[in-house]
Amino acid sequence: MKLLIFGFGYSAQAFAQLARPLCESLSVTARSVEKCARLTAEGWDALAFDGTRVSPPLAEAVAGATHLLVSVPPDAAGDPVLNAARPLLAKAERLTCVLYLSTVGVYGDHQGAWVDETSTVKPISARSLQRVAAENAWQDFAREKGCDLGIFRLSGIYGPGRSAVDALKAGTARRIIKPGQVFNRIHVKDIAGALLAAITHHGPLGVFNLTDDEPCPPQDVVDYAAKRLGLPLPPEIPFEEAALSEMARSFYGENKRVSNALIKQKLGYEFVCPSFREGIDALIAGSPAMSP
Numbered sequence: 001m002k003l004l005i006f007g008f009g010y011s012a013q014a015f016a017q018l019a020r021p022l023c024e025s026l027s028v029t030a031r032s033v034e035k036c037a038r039l040t041a042e043g044w045d046a047l048a049f050d051g052t053r054v055s056p057p058l059a060e061a062v063a064g065a066t067h068l069l070v071s072v073p074p075d076a077a078g079d080p081v082l083n084a085a086r087p088l089l090a091k092a093e094r095l096t097c098v099l100y101l102s103t104v105g106v107y108g109d110h111q112g113a114w115v116d117e118t119s120t121v122k123p124i125s126a127r128s129l130q131r132v133a134a135e136n137a138w139q140d141f142a143r144e145k146g147c148d149l150g151i152f153r154l155s156g157i158y159g160p161g162r163s164a165v166d167a168l169k170a171g172t173a174r175r176i177i178k179p180g181q182v183f184n185r186i187h188v189k190d191i192a193g194a195l196l197a198a199i200t201h202h203g204p205l206g207v208f209n210l211t212d213d214e215p216c217p218p219q220d221v222v223d224y225a226a227k228r229l230g231l232p233l234p235p236e237i238p239f240e241e242a243a244l245s246e247m248a249r250s251f252y253g254e255n256k257r258v259s260n261a262l263i264k265q266k267l268g269y270e271f272v273c274p275s276f277r278e279g280i281d282a283l284i285a286g287s288p289a290m291s292p
Contacts, residue, residue, distance in 0.1 A: 001199070002094065004061050005029065006049065006081045007071035008039065011101065011157060014192035015069065016044075019199065027061040029072075051080035054088060062088045067199055068098045073127070074134040082137050090145060097148045097205075099195055100138045102131050104153045104184055104209060110256040112180055117153075117207045117262050125250050135207075150198045150205030152191075155212075155258055158279065159188030164225040165283045168234075173226070175219040176252075178239035182215040183251070184258040187273035189282070197267045208263040214275040215257040221276045228284055 001023050005012050008028040020026055029049035030036045039046035047058045051072065054062070062085055072080050082089075089095065105128035106121045123129045135151050142149035158164075167173035194210055219236070226233050239252060263269050273279035 002064050002066045003027070003069065003199075004065040004067070005069045005071065007073075008044070008046070009071055010159070010162065011154070011188055011191045012069060012071040014159070014188045015195045018192045018196045022200070025064070027065075029058065049084075051075075052084055054085050058085075059088055063092055064094065065092055066094045066096055068095060069195070070098065070100045070138070074130040076126075076130065078130075079134040079137050082134075082141060086141065089141070095145065095147055097150070097199065098138065098142060099150045099152065099198060099205075100135065102135055102151050102153045103128065104155045104211060104256070104258045105254065106132050106135070106153060107254075107256055107258070109254045112182060112255045112257065114257045114259055115209075116259040117209060124254060148205050151207045152195065152198075152210045153207065153258075154191065154210045155184035155186045157188060157191065158185055158276075160283060162188075163280070163283050164221045165229065165280060168222070168225055168229055168231050173222050173234050174242070175222050175234050175236050176239055176242045176244075177217075177219060177236050178252055181217055181239070181252060181255055182257060183218050184211040184215045184256070185221075185276060185279075186211050187279040187282075189272045189279075193272060194263060194267065194269050197269045201267055206266070208267070209258050209260050210263060211258045211260050212271060212274055212276070212279075213260065216276065221280070224277060225280045225284075228280060 002025045003019060003023045005016060005028040008030050027045045027047055029047050030039060031050055033048055036046040036048050047061060048055060049058055070081050106123050107115045107119055108122035108124045121132055123132050138149060164173055191210060198205055
């Protein structure tokens, strides 16, 4: 497998560390020359991609890739990878599989009801509208190319350095109370593990929700983490009184419970952190973000 990863952020790096032993070659992209230099020093084959221009070394990596992971968010102009590299990708003779990271935000608000991959997408925010457009663009590309495509709709990502545990230790955790509100979440371990299951899967992929078993109110996660750490609970803040950014407030405008049944059934994936409790316990125990 020759794997090319567009966008080497938190989730993509977790996946790359798992996939690396299976790869004949593995190249990753970063927006800045400075980040590429840092990644190169860490042992990655890092190539610059600013979202608009494909350099000759990156074009060579595209031409030789058998598998692609796209972890670059779309913008108002569309998907940056397709906008910049579609003709090159179309000519990539060895390319057989594309994995695209999307978001459960494409479902919009379902007033707390359960949704699955057959549910209607009705995005609310501009960023979710852009995700739907990007999903459709990648589906069009895959049909034209004749390659496999896996679209993974991720819920709220947490893990080492990005969790209620870190917020509590830093004194920045808040318990914002909005009756009836639930959020969906996924530990970065399970993003990496599920993508590995997909890239080694025999048979067509499709669209999958990548979320744990237990949607719940956000304050439940903070409560559990505080009790496990032996720290005092932050005071409750009514949603109407909470000082939130426009983006953070928009998350509370969407309320749904997202099912992960399909990814278990079709890929046979078993979640390492089926709920926030296992995830919090692993973080407190200092477990690594992924297995070697």
